[in-house]
Amino acid sequence: MVLAMEPERVLSDRGFDYLWYNLTEYAAELALLGEVDLSRKLTTLLFTNVPIRPYSLTFEGLTFAWVETQKWPRGLPDEAQSDAALKNLRKRNICNVPERLKTEEESLAFSQDMLEKCLSAIQEKEQPTKARPYRTTMDGLMPVIRALEISLRNYETNKLAQKTGNTNVEVETELNTAKTIGEGRARLKVTDLDPTSADLVRSLATPWGNQTMHYLSEAENLWPYILRGLFADALGVSHEELHSKGQAIVSAFSERLKNGCKPSTLEGKDIREILHIGNDNTISGPGMVYWEETGYDIPITLFQKPATAEELSNLEERLDIKLPDDYRGFLSISNGFGSFNGDQDGIYNGLCPEPELYSTDKVHWISESYFHLPVELLDLPYDIQGLANDGDKEADLESYFPYFERVLQIGTRDIHHLWLVPPILVEECKAAYRRMYEKANDTQKVIIERAMEEVAGSKEEFESMQWGVMMWASGGTASLQGHAGFRNYLQHVVDDGMQSRR
Template identity: 25%
Template sequence: MSHRMGRKFDQHQILREKDPWDVARNLFDVALEFALLGYIDTATELFVLFESFSKGCKSSWSPGLYFAWEATGLWPASVPAEERTPGALSKLETERILWKRETNATKEGLAKLIATATGEGKMDAWGDAQIRPDDLTAAIDLALFMGEKEKALEVLQTFADNFHSTWVDLSKSRQVWQLLKDKALANAIGVDEEKVAALQTKVFETFKERLEKGARRIFKDTPMKDLIKMCNENTLKNAVWEEMDVDDPDEPPDTILHEGATKEKIAALEKKLGHELPDDYKEFLSLTNGMESYWNGFYGEPKLLGTDAVHVFDASEQQEIWNEASVDIVYIPNLGVKVDWAILDRVIQVNDGGEDSKFVWLVEPEYGKKIGASFFAAYAQLNELQRQHVNRLLEYFHAGKEEAMAVEWQICVWCPRTLDLTIYHSWREFLEYLAGDTAKEDILDEEDEEGRLMHSHDIFAYQLR
């Protein structure tokens, strides 16, 4: 999904993200980066915040957080004593780091490991050092294990200079938290404490609002014609045309919209499909009969088809793919029993996507009712405690069980490459998300005031300098 291509912490996207488990993954990454910078109390607050929403989140946390809590004693109350013992923590250490420690535990071995980790001074095709993050982590771990603190600080500076590509590996060293807990990395990067404080508040309040109130429909009251206008204007403003599906990137189009479809064309499409279309989709077609490739913040999405090209599609093979991959169709994790979903052998394909890009389908109410029947047949097998858990999530995702059962038209967006399956409850809701996505600017080459790349997609630390 396109939101994964924006900034690592994107308040706008978090507040409108439909899937709370995507929100959770983002929260985990943000918390770990705060911990690496030495703000372990902030990371712990985020952990506790998500725990209040779901007790099943701990398995997704990096072992680095456990090492951070060991180094500071800031253990969340929910982590049992047996998980805090030296023996339990030693099981979380990476075997490669331990092996490198055992086989290079001399000054000569350390020097050789550092040289290997930094590419022996070689540069890649883009002029960057050929850093090997796993070996660099083993090197700083070994330096601290040997008591070579000054050498460890030198290696830490290399991490600071290449934090966007090394931060995940760095967290895996149990030894390195001796330095990180005292903000050694933050100092090496040169973060501004006032900027950190402002971000801490913003991060906590954003995730708290999202988890407590659910996804926000920012453009809920925006007229359809204005949503379409936003998609067009945002794409023309923000798109990197080399990444768009256009004939000549040097001569981008003046618009991605088309003349609206007549009532006769829409009626002819309904006759061809053998089914009446939802009112909001017909309104869309009447305003623009399809839409050319639109920007999603990183590249162009497949165009939306006009009345002459919209067609019926058998999605059963695609359904087999997501079933085999255990992709959630609805946002109800850990149901505990198998759901025998109805076969999705008829959908209405409304975009020009395919297996190498993304499908957008209208799913008719008849199939939606079959989905509901499949789900609630499995729901009936749950015990009372399990039902209470599912009811809570149904309230969170669908405004309750009754609303979840009243399934009408659904918009299904399926990306086979990334195994992302997102369901929207109306065409209008789908279009609201498009309007938000097209507003994202390309940030891959974003620089700070001194001309340094910020790597905002991977980290937020460089924005705090």
């Protein structure tokens, strides 16, 4: 889907870091569809309001758009506009091209013979599968992109030769020495092109995704055509629709920067209401896409029988701890929550199901000796985390935080484990973040506050939290995600599941 992000998501998405990254991709897509002015405005907003990440690979491809239009976004680091950066970007693009499609002879780079080699490579390798079409990989995309560069150059050469009466060689020389600005020229349609170029453009537009956009953005020779809306036309999206969608996102992000995250529609609802909404989202709402893709039977309900007073009492006695009221209240409504179909599927979160929540007989302490992870409630850059050092220059970064020596496991799904973190660990962790905040400069303070907002709603709510909930994803993509208590966790996942983000 083209420009799939909705303004409401920009206003209400808690994770500013994740939102910032997605908006960089949105800015790239805007430019690749010919809306370079809005792309430039969005990029300026991203880099003049405490950027979370460096000038990423996605943005580096847009360097060619800024060079082509001779207009740069504000806020970019000086090195992004340097000749060295442009040289490195061109070098990386050459490295991506398969060896047999390269030549050091400029006269051969756009020859008919090289075009035939590219087309031959496409035919040899184009064996898409349902799971992973070949043309979405670098090796599959680069021959198509390289062929399109040559084909469009030939198209332009022939067209100008016919118009001016000059020979193709004379026109080719002119194209190599003159600067042709794509922005501002007439919109370009696929039907305007020769059959070979048209087929190549359509091939790149299907499927339209991040991989295609990434490699297209680094194809310098295609930007004069990209800026004239060639790929927007291939995707069947009008200039008016693109402008409307792009402007809505730019306006929403401006509002988000000014007013902060929009309050959740679940604020003020009790846990029972939130569970009912999560249940409906999962089995009859946006979560239907998951059941359709997997072929699993749709559960009748995620609710289970309520835990009795005796079961709750026995649980606390077995664990030797007083459980937080919100989690205890949840168990008294539903003793466990999920499909219980053997796949541990819980509440749909917009992408996939969360872990199935345990019943009272399965909740247990995690305290294995091999288990050695620092309690990091916030997702922060390493240079900011280092501010938590209390003066020991030899200390490892992880030692700034307490460790998950003993936490309650309350749910599991595949590599995802849901933990209830006791107040003693939460307090030690908050102390580390207070040290960070006290030492932070103004920019770092904003980044810390945004991370606190993601976890708890605000800095004040983060500082007052007692119990925490952590999602631990083990394996090769190990990660931790924090929430300010059990109700906060439920609200977050149900909010996320209001619409499918697949």
